[in-house]
Amino acid sequence: GAVVSQHPSWVICKSGTSVKIECRSLDFQATTMFWYRQFPKQSLMLMATSNEGSKATYEQGVEKDKFLINHASLTLSTLTVTSAHPEDSSFYICSGGQGDNEQFFGPGTRLTVL
């Protein structure tokens, strides 16, 4: 199957700082990428949908000014958590796909905000 990478795999930061997470499709072009968040013992919840070259679409309850998404190329999407707070600590996972086809998931990024 296709490969999606994420960087970093884990990050610890101080409250108030910003953190950028990269999601790359390594062997395919992802016209659409999705960002999910998973809190402990919970399932994955969709945060936003990003389409290459256009603005991201955010799910209800997700602050677009706090979670900045950029999908500038067909192989890279970035999620920036701005002014992170402890409640933003979570497991962030991205996925990439081509149209309606199967989604391929990255390995996830564990964010801990102190």
Add this chain to the structure above:
Amino acid sequence: KQEVTQIPAALSVPEGENLVLNCSFTDSAIYNLQWFRQDPGKGLTSLLLIQSSQREQTSGRLNASLDKSSGRSTLYIAASQPGDSATYLCAASNSGYALNFGKGTSLLVTP
């Protein structure tokens, strides 16, 4: 909005048993349904993808079925092994949109 439910939430079986994990979804107009495995603190491993036009998919000891009319999918694991211990997630996709995940079934296979 598509709602996905998985039963049971947790399951413990002795090694060698065959087992069935259940998944139900509210909107039968799905495009596809995927089963994933997630190990603690790790990302997702895709196990099986069933398109809406298909009834089942098989990979090794795994078999997944899809019944759109009843809004159900099952994942059958044959001859379970301790290495199968993980959380299994079911996710449904409506056309052109992201996956809606269930909360998962935590499986423990004891030696």
